[in-house]
Amino acid sequence: MLKTSYPEQFFLYLRSQPNASASTIRAYRRDLRYLTEFLQKEYPRIDWPEVNHLMLRQFLAAETERHLNSNTLTRRLAAIRSFWRYLHRQGLVKANPTKFIRVPRRQKSTPHFFVYPQVQKFLEIARAIGRNDFLSRRNAAIFELIYSAGLRIEEAVRLNVGDVDLLGEFVRVLGKGNKIRTVPIGRIASQAIAEYQKFRRQLLASRQQPETAALFLNKNGTRISQRGVRKIFHQIVQRMGVKEKISPHSLRHSFATHLLERGCDLRSVQEMLGHKSLVTTQVYTHLLPEKLKKIYEKAHPRA
Incomplete structure (x- = not known):
């Protein structure tokens, strides 16, 4: 036995x-x-x-x-x-x-991503889905940050208040293998986090709880879980009317795809995503044949 x-x-x-x-x-x-x-x-x-x-x-x-x-x-x-x-x-x-035993050959799957209008709709619903001001501001801040910095869900929930520099617009991320990377965040995400932090302080004060290191909290004033974030994500997707099965990783895929669409180089995207190998990041180039064609036609002398 x-x-x-x-x-x-x-x-x-x-x-x-x-x-x-x-x-x-x-x-x-x-x-x-x-x-x-x-x-x-x-x-x-x-x-x-x-x-x-x-x-x-x-x-x-x-x-x-x-x-x-x-x-x-x-x-x-x-x-x-x-x-x-x-x-x-x-x-x-x-x-x-x-x-x-031989390892089976890995399938090359194309990651799902949202087009930008879908991201806008997603983030609008994220702000509206909370039952009170604290929850709506928190939801908006979490998903604005995930999309703005290309974070994994586990990276977002692990963030502490001190990891986010709103003045410099950077976030310090503890990624896979306990490797730390610094990623820029956009103005809108910074504003969403600053707005959320006001309600975060109010929640802790109302519950007479001491200040905690965790950035994103649940309604009880403790660190929100990955399961909690995933549950909110699927509620938002359901309200969007999306039928296919979509993972929260789609926001991270959208981050990478939209950067490449707008001309960001692959190496920079690799660093921001925290990929160990450039090969992992190259999967996103398969999503952009028209973009690559335009770059080729502009750059190649005999195009």
Whole structure:
């Protein structure tokens, strides 16, 4: 029978690593839960040292039959490989069966983004959706900032008051791998944050709570959660009448796409997004064939 202590030891180890993000750990926990459930069903008497590469291939095949895309399967395998490397280093297993499994080729998906009129409508609804002045100003400030600086949801909710320089119009962001980057923010986002901070102070005073470092608060005066922001995002999208399934990451995609549309160079967009590799940022160039064609015709001597 599978020892539940092995995965828990692995997650304790991950949390101790300086470059392990909370979102990656959550995803890996989910991936290993699926593997555990599969092995307990198919091989109820087996323990982790007895798992071989054929069993892992069988699991990945079962996941493929669930019509998961190759990107999800790639992450599943990354989690499993990381888990077995840990077990092997700790001497808990004699062999690493993941060495014999090939990584599926990742699909190149085109990120969804809003055209600018949609962004305007989104931000108008964000301001109107709150039940009181505090919530409406907070919603406007969060999403204005996410779009203005291209932030991930987890980066936005992690912000402290001291991370935002409204005078200089910059925000200090703690990104993936605990890497810090400084991103400019626009005038409208700065104004939205300044307006929100007045109501933020009023909320804390009315609840007789001391000042807190967290920039974005919930109605109880504590740091808003990622789940809370995602819930608001989907409420706004629903009011917009958008039918397709859209992630909050769409605002970040929109940030990058709109900058490139207006002539910003790819390297600068890479730095602002906090991408480690330029290849990751290049996905946005596939969204702009007409823009690239105009640049080509203007720049190439024989166009």
